[in-house]
Amino acid sequence: MNRKSIVELNQICKIYQQGKLQVTAVDCLSLQIAQGEFSALYGPSGSGKTTVLNMIGALDEPSSGDVIIEGKTLAGMDRTALSRLRRDRIGFVFQAYNLVPVLTAYENAEFVLALQGVPIRERRQRVMSILEEVGLADLADRRPDELSGGQQQRVAIARAIAPEPAIILADEPTANVDSATANGLLDLMENLNSNKGVTFLFSTHDQRVMDRARRLIELKDGKIASDGVSP
Amino acid sequence: MNLFSYAARNLRRSGQRTCIMIGAMGFAGAIMIFYAALLEGFIMTTEKNAIGMETGQVQIHVHTYLDDPDIYSQITSQDEAMAKLNRLGYHSAPRLFAFGLAAAGSSSSGVMLRGVDTEREPLVTGIHQHVKSGNWLDRNDPTGVVIGQKLARIIGVGLGDEIVIVGQAADGSMANDLYRVRGIMKSVGEGIDRAGFFMIQETFRSLFLLDEGCHEIVVVPSKNTTKSLDEMTAEIRAAIPQYEVKNWRQLRPVLARIIDMTSASLVVMLIVTYAAVGILTLNGMLMNVFERIREFGIIKALGMPPWKIFTIISLEAIMQVSIASILALFLAIPLSLYCEIHPLNLSSLAPDSATIAGIAFDPLWYCDLTSNSILLPLFFMFLFTVLAILYPALKASLIQPLKAIYHR
Numbered sequence: 308m309n310r311k312s313i314v315e316l317n318q319i320c321k322i323y324q325q326g327k328l329q330v331t332a333v334d335c336l337s338l339q340i341a342q343g344e345f346s347a348l349y350g351p352s353g354s355g356k357t358t359v360l361n362m363i364g365a366l367d368e369p370s371s372g373d374v375i376i377e378g379k380t381l382a383g384m385d386r387t388a389l390s391r392l393r394r395d396r397i398g399f400v401f402q403a404y405n406l407v408p409v410l411t412a413y414e415n416a417e418f419v420l421a422l423q424g425v426p427i428r429e430r431r432q433r434v435m436s437i438l439e440e441v442g443l444a445d446l447a448d449r450r451p452d453e454l455s456g457g458q459q460q461r462v463a464i465a466r467a468i469a470p471e472p473a474i475i476l477a478d479e480p481t482a483n484v485d486s487a488t489a490n491g492l493l494d495l496m497e498n499l500n501s502n503k504g505v506t507f508l509f510s511t512h513d514q515r516v517m518d519r520a521r522r523l524i525e526l527k528d529g530k531i532a533s534d535g536v537s538p
Numbered sequence: 539m540n541l542f543s544y545a546a547r548n549l550r551r552s553g554q555r556t557c558i559m560i561g562a563m564g565f566a567g568a569i570m571i572f573y574a575a576l577l578e579g580f581i582m583t584t585e586k587n588a589i590g591m592e593t594g595q596v597q598i599h600v601h602t603y604l605d606d607p608d609i610y611s612q613i614t615s616q617d618e619a620m621a622k623l624n625r626l627g628y629h630s631a632p633r634l635f636a637f638g639l640a641a642a643g644s645s646s647s648g649v650m651l652r653g654v655d656t657e658r659e660p661l662v663t664g665i666h667q668h669v670k671s672g673n674w675l676d677r678n679d680p681t682g683v684v685i686g687q688k689l690a691r692i693i694g695v696g697l698g699d700e701i702v703i704v705g706q707a708a709d710g711s712m713a714n715d716l717y718r719v720r721g722i723m724k725s726v727g728e729g730i731d732r733a734g735f736f737m738i739q740e741t742f743r744s745l746f747l748l749d750e751g752c753h754e755i756v757v758v759p760s761k762n763t764t765k766s767l768d769e770m771t772a773e774i775r776a777a778i779p780q781y782e783v784k785n786w787r788q789l790r791p792v793l794a795r796i797i798d799m800t801s802a803s804l805v806v807m808l809i810v811t812y813a814a815v816g817i818l819t820l821n822g823m824l825m826n827v828f829e830r831i832r833e834f835g836i837i838k839a840l841g842m843p844p845w846k847i848f849t850i851i852s853l854e855a856i857m858q859v860s861i862a863s864i865l866a867l868f869l870a871i872p873l874s875l876y877c878e879i880h881p882l883n884l885s886s887l888a889p890d891s892a893t894i895a896g897i898a899f900d901p902l903w904y905c906d907l908t909s910n911s912i913l914l915p916l917f918f919m920f921l922f923t924v925l926a927i928l929y930p931a932l933k934a935s936l937i938q939p940l941k942a943i944y945h946r
Contacts, residue, residue, distance in 0.1 A: 366839055366940040387843065394841020401943070405836045409547035422841050466840075 312378075313473045313506050314340035314363050319372030321358050321529070332358045334529035335372070340474065340508055345500045347509040347520035355529040356510040357478055363508065364397050364476050365389045377473050394422055398467030398475035402482045404459040406451040406466075412458075413438065413447035416465040423470060437465045441495055457488030461495065468499060474506040481513050493519050541846065545853035552826065559822045560862045566815045567866025567919050568873070570808055574911035575874035576882075577804050579904040581797050587900065588793050591665045591726045593786045594756035595767065596628075596774055601782045603753060604789075609636050609708055612751030613781060619755060620658075622777050628770075629760045631658035632752035634742045638705030638713070640685075640735060645693040649685075649735040651703065653742025653752075662756045665726065665736075672697045672721035680741045682720030686734035690722045697722065703735070707747040715745055725900075808915055812922035819926040823855060827930040834934050835942020844935035851931035852924075859923040863916050871912075877905035 321333040333355045340346060340363075348356045361367035362374050365381055374381045376396060381389065393399075406415045417434045425433070438444045441461040451459050460480060467475045477496070481489035497519055499505045509516050517523055525533040549556045589595065598619065603611040613619065616632050623630045634653030639646055656675050660666050666674040675684055683701065695701060699719050707713035717737065725731050743749060757774060759765070765773070767785045775783040787794040827834070834847060881902040 361940055364839070366943075390838070390841050390843055393839060399839055401836070405832070405943075407833060407837065409544065409551055418837070419840050422843075422846075 310341040310343060312339050313342050313344075313376065314338070314508070315373075315375040316359070316363070317373040317375065319359075319362060319369040319374060321355070321362065321367070322370045332529055333362070333369070336526075336529065336531055337372075338524065338531065338534075340506065342473075342506055343500070343504045344522055345497065345507050345520055346522040346524060347511050347516055348524050348526055349511055349517055350526035350532070352512075354526040356526055358529075359526070360476050360478055360508070360510045363474070364399060365393050394419055395470060396473040398470070398472040400460070400463050400467050400475060400477040400480045402479040404451070404456070404463050404483070406459055406462055408451050411448050411450055412443055412454065412462045412465075415451070415462050416447075416469055418466055419470045434465070434469060437469050440499075441465045455488075456484045457491060460484060460488075460492055464492070464495060464499075468503075468505055474508060477507060477509045479511055479513070480509065481511070481516055486515070489513065489515055541849055541853060545850050545857060548826075548830075548850070548854055549857060552829070555822055555825070556858060559819060560858050560865065562818050563815055563859060563862035563919060563923070564865030564869070566811050567862055567915055568869035570811055570915035570918070571866055571870035571912055572873050572877075572905070573807060574804055574915055575870070575877070575905040575907045576903060577800055578906035578908050578911045579878070579881075581800055582906045583900045583904060584793070584797060584800075586664070587726060588790060589786050591663055591668055592730060593789055594631075594662045594758050596757040596771055596783060596785045597789055598630075598755040598757065598774070598778060598781045598783050599753065604782065604784075607635060607753070609706075609746065609748070609753075612748075612753060613755060614751045615780075616752045616755060619778050619781070623755075623757055623774065624760075626773060626777055627760050627763070628757050628774070629658075629661040630755050630757045631655050631662045632739070633659075633754040633756060634739060634746075634748065635753045636705055636713075636742070636746050638703050638735070640689065640693060641702045641704070642693045642695045642699060647689060647692045648733060649689065649703070650729070650733045651705065651735045651737060651742060651745075653739040654736055655739050659756075661760075662758045665723075668724045668726060669721045670724040672719065674721055675736055675738050676720070677738055677740070679720060680738060681715075681717050683717040684721035684723060684734075684736040685719060686723050686731040687725060688731040689733060689735070690719070692732070695719050703745065705746065707745070709747050711747070713745045713747070717741075804914065808918040812918045815919070816922035816926040819855065819858075819923050820929065823851065823927050823930040824933075826854070827851070827934045830934075831937065831942050834937050835939045835944075838937065838939040839943060848931045848935040851927060851934050855923050855927040855931075856920075859920055863919065866916070866919070867912070871907065874905040874907040874911070877903075878907060881905075 316336055316338040318335050318337055319333055320331065320335050323330045323332055336359065348359060350356055358367065362369050376392065407418065410418065413434060416438060417430050420430045420433065435444060438447055441464055443458060443461050443465065446454060446458060454462065481492055484492065493515060496507055500507055509520060511517065522536055524531060598613065600611045600613055620630045632655050636651045638649055638651050640649040654675055656677055669684060670687060676682060690696065693701065697719055701717050701719060703715055703717060705713045723730060723734060759770065767787060771783060771785040838847065881904040883901065884903055885901040
């Protein structure tokens with residue numbers, strides 16, 4: 308059965324100007340991510356993983372080529388439309404957790420739902436259920452500085468999945484945590500993928516992530532060097 | 539999570555800086571409210587001295603009198619004019635003037651003799667309460683006179699001493715008589731202090747052989763009125779068109795200018811002070827924004843629209859300025875109220891009073907805490923804070939999420 312395509316990259320290039328030098332970060336790359344995938348972009352530093360992730364996340368725009376999310380081309384969308392797209396259809400999990408420090412775990416997890424204007428009651432139900440799922444229901448009132456790195460990353464995952472986005476982009480999500488915590492986080496994301504059909508796209512160096520990913524896309528010098536199902 | 543609560547928590551995040559900013563704004567606000575109250579007090583005292591003691595709100599003369607104050611330039615229909623004024627809701631009092639020479643012992647000085655209606659004058663000015671020593675005029679004491687304090691010093695007289703007056707009567711004959719000092723005035727203005735010689739109207743008429751008429755009618759509204767000075771002047775001018783009607787601003791333009799400049803100086807001081815406070819606020823808010831630049835990038839990446847970020851920064855500033863305003867009121871109101879009763883005593887700088895352009899300024903500087911003296915500084919504090927946060931708030935709201943996330 309053909310699964311619905313969530314992300315489509317058509318011949319995208321990203322060229323940065325560094326002084327008089329032109330640096331090609333992404334070189335005419337084409338890629339499709341289908342619904343329910345658990346995929347990882349990997350490759351050496353400077354291979355263009357994060358740049359690709361940023362372009363899929365509508366945080367950066369390609370120098371040429373098209374980024375299509377759920378059938379909509381991002382080129383030509385204004386700032387407001389891109390902001391709305393990020394809010395409603397894309398979840399982000401960053402390497403450094405990036406929680407809002409003055410908000411509690413609960414408030415961080417409900418952040419995007421509040422921006423969407425979801426009614427308080429529904430918000431509460433959804434956030435508490437997600438916090439339960441990520442194992443943080445008891446720590447809902449704690450602020451980020453009262454949580455461990457792994458717990459903070461769980462809150463970030465809860466924040467990403469709460470609005471039920473089309474895809475979650477996770478940039479080195481296990482880079483700042485120990486091995487046991489990394490495995491716990493990967494278990495959690497794998498379960499969300501298997502049980503809820505949440506689509507994940509990782510950018511990673513971490514072998515543990517690559518071991519779990521069901522599709523591995525290797526990038527080298529801004530190009531896809533290999534793309535295949537993980538053994 | 540609402541924006542208000544988010545902004546409040548952000549303020550607590552950098553508690554020390556927030557306290558310093560609130561303290562600086564609050565202290566500046568308190569100083570400016572106190573300063574505004576002092577200026578209001580200065581204006582009130584100056585107006586009281588000049589208008590309430592001497593000029594009144596409006597004066598009526600014959601057309602040539604102000605240019606050439608001649609004893610013959612009289613208002614002849616004074617009773618009719620005052621009756622009209624009474625019907626319009628004004629108090630009025632006639633005055634008589636003549637120049638003469640006052641002598642006591644071997645000293646003499648030119649004086650302006652003032653014939654006062656002792657019944658009507660208290661209705662238009664408070665000069666009868668402005669006696670430094672002795673008593674005000676009394677119809678039962680026709681030879682008793684009240685003189686200015688500098689005049690008393692110049693000719694060396696005190697209470698009970700005799701003064702000879704020499705002048706020219708209305709019929710051209712020499713007017714002279716002997717009077718006794720029954721009162722010495724506090725400082726009113728250079729004119730009265732140096733040459734003021736008050737006597738009852740009847741004595742004046744008898745000395746200068748003026749049976750009727752007066753040289754000046756002083757007018758004030760009989761009760762609190764909403765009419766402006768110009769409206770009152772126009773109304774009186776329409777009622778008594780045959781005479782020249784001028785208000786105190788036209789009669790004492792220097793005083794009017796001093797009062798206007800004093801009010802303007804408050805605005806200038808407010809601008810200067812709050813520009814300085816505004817720079818502090820701008821600096822504080824910029825630090826605030828730069829510290830949180832990554833956070834703004836994240837929340838923008840998550841989909842927060844720019845206007846919400848702008849609102850958060852604005853709310854933070856408004857909360858700070860609101861707390862600073864309360865602090866300013868808490869400090870300034872008791873201090874200003876205290877100085878309404880216990881004035882600043884500047885007598886060591888000006889023993890009796892200082893005069894500028896003939897206008898006496900009381901060495902006791904009272905505060906007058908008015909709604910204007912409270913609201914104007916607070917308004918400027920809010921205005922400058924809003925102006926100061928515009929740049930950091932715009933910067934935060936228009937930041938590109940990607941640049942902000944990877945900001946080092």
